[in-house]
Amino acid sequence: MAAPGKLLDSYEPLFASRGYSRRSARERGPSFQSCDGRLVSYDRVTGGRLRCFLSHGDPPYLKAESPWWNTDHYDTLATAVSASWDFLLAAGFAFLDSPTTLTVTDWRVRYNLLVRDSRPGRLTLTWPSNWSLNDLVMAAKRSIPHYRSLSALDVREQLAAVRSVSITDLSYLDALELVPKLSLHGFTTDLNAP
16 A cells, blocks of 8 residues: 555645644654644545544544545545545635534535534523423424433423523534524523533
8 A cells, every 4th residue: 555645745835835734653644733733634544545634632622534535446546635635625624724614514414524522512401481391392302302212291201390401412513503403492502612
């Protein structure tokens, strides 16, 4: 298997123009890092395919995995490296510059970018005081993931004596993606800052 490092030598000035410098080979493959901790690292997977990992922080708290580019048959490693640069220009640098521009789902659907956030999200929900318990149960079943799989009677029992609900089993970005849907169903949300 050829190494992508030599091919990426010609891309080093392009990375530098965006504020990224080559990093020592502590990673799986060649990598480029900005002074504020944003990182692009390359990796070869089974079959020789190429992919990129994008991350924020050291240690990284926000990671994203790019699509995989083929390096077999008519596709060469040079073609895969070129495709990876095109991907970085189209979506990768935008993600690194501002990961909350799109939701986790939008990054995945539009750009095939798999995003993982290790920061905990704490989302506190309240609802209007004039809601009946039935209104609350229906809104909760429609919009709160934890309650979708429960029966309406179980949800009713859990919510009957409370004035707020905290959701803590989501990452920060997953919770951020949930906020508009909850607001649409009438909940007031309070999300912790990362």
